[in-house]
Amino acid sequence: xxxxxxxPSWVICKSGTSVKIExxxxxxxxxxxxxxxxxxxxxLMLMATSNxxxxxxxxxxxxxxxxxxxxxxxxxxxxxxxxxxxxxxSFYICSARGDSGRALGETQYFGPGTRLLVL
Amino acid sequence: QKEVEQDPGPLSVPEGAIVSLNCTYSNSAFxxxxxxxxxxxxxxxxxxxxxxSGNKEDGRFTAQVDKSSKYISLFIRDSQPSDSATYxxxxxxxYGQNFVFGPGTRLSVLP
Numbered sequence: 001x002x003x004x005x006x007x008p009s010w011v012i013c014k015s016g017t018s019v020k021i022e023x024x025x026x027x028x029x030x031x032x033x034x035x036x037x038x039x040x041x042x043x044l045m046l047m048a049t050s051n052x053x054x055x056x057x058x059x060x061x062x063x064x065x066x067x068x069x070x071x072x073x074x075x076x077x078x079x080x081x082x083x084x085x086x087x088x089x090s091f092y093i094c095s096a097r098g099d100s101g102r103a104l105g106e107t108q109y110f111g112p113g114t115r116l117l118v119l
Numbered sequence: 120q121k122e123v124e125q126d127p128g129p130l131s132v133p134e135g136a137i138v139s140l141n142c143t144y145s146n147s148a149f150x151x152x153x154x155x156x157x158x159x160x161x162x163x164x165x166x167x168x169x170x171x172s173g174n175k176e177d178g179r180f181t182a183q184v185d186k187s188s189k190y191i192s193l194f195i196r197d198s199q200p201s202d203s204a205t206y207x208x209x210x211x212x213x214y215g216q217n218f219v220f221g222p223g224t225r226l227s228v229l230p
Contacts, residue, residue, distance in 0.1 A: 006162075034217075043207065043222040044163070093162050107153055108209075108218060110162035 002028045004096050006111035013084055014119055021079045021114045023094030029074035030096035034108060035067070038091045050077055084118040091115050122146055125208055125221030134230050138195040142208035142221045145189065149210040149219075152184050154193045157205045157223070166206075167193065198228045 003026040013019050023033060032051050036044040048064075050056035050071035058064045066088075068080040077096075081088055092115075095108040125142045132138055140154075150171055155163035167182040169175045169191075175182045181194040191210075195202055208221040 004162075041225075044220050046217065046220075049217060091160070095162075107151075107165055107168050109165065110155070113160070113162045115160065 002026075002096070002098065002109040004030075004094065004109045004111040006094055006114050008114060009112060010115040010117075012117045012119065015085050016083055019081045019084055019116060021081075021092055021094075021116075023077045023079070023096070023111050025075045025096040025098070025109070028096075028098040030077075030098050031074065032097045033071055033077040034095045034097075035069060035077075035079050036093045036095070038093060038113075040091075044093065047079075081116065084116070086118045089116055089118045123208065123210065123219050123221040125224055127222055128225040129227055130224060131227045131229060132198055134198060134200060134228055136198050136228070138198050138202070138226060138228075140193040140195075140206050140208075140224050140226070142191050142210075143189055144191075144210060144219075146210075146212065146219075147186070147189065148212040149186075149189075150213055151211045152182070152191050153209040153218070154180075154182055155207040155209060156202075157207060159204075163207055200228045200230050203227045 005024045007022045035047045047062045048056045048058045050069050052071050052074050056069035071077040093113040095110040097108050123144045152169050154167040157163040172184045172186045179196045183192045205223040205225045207223045209218040211218050
């Protein structure tokens with residue numbers, strides 16, 4: 001099946017610093033990538049949807065200036081948490097959807113997630 | 120009423136049991152239905168994908184969609200301890216549309 005990677009898998013940072021998380025589709029071209037966050041024992045919360053080459057669409061309540069998303073190529077999207085604070089500590093998961101080929105166009109393939117801890 | 124509802128569990132069953140996981144939804148426009156499995160501290164993994172109503176079988180897993188009742192199910196036969204995870208249903212109204220996820224059901228299969 002289609003493979004999506006995320007890097008780093010976990011990160012600890014000081015309050016006020018910025019953290020960049022990468023999401024890559026390894027064997028298919030992802031025209032759309034999604035960023036989710038998940039708190040312990042809770043379901044996925046969609047943060048934003050990004051299409052290659054265009055600005056991300058953010059869900060209501062998600063600060064676009066705090067969570068910067070760049071989808072520069074068909075295989076890479078990045079999420080930057082700017083001026084991170086302890087309340088940003090969470091599990092961040094990306095997913096990717098392709099148009100054709102091995103990746104079904106109507107489903108999403110998830111990365112392994114990035115655990116962020118802000119001290 | 121939430122758009123997609125799912126019993127959060129936890130659901131505990133003995134090894135070898137048949138497990139039934141369910142989701143109900145309110146939007147009759149949903150046409151694509153997915154089941155994902157998520158192990159603790161890992162990303163969700165796609166298990167089953169169905170379009171419109173009907174059944175789909177893959178090994179020990181069977182997915183059913185009843186659009187008239189707005190109800191989908193995932194059955195796991197001969198459940199194993201390795202099936203212990205959270206199961207998320209997801210659905211969308213059409214190609215290229217965003218997914219709506221259920222809150223997930225935590226399953227524990229006891230040896």
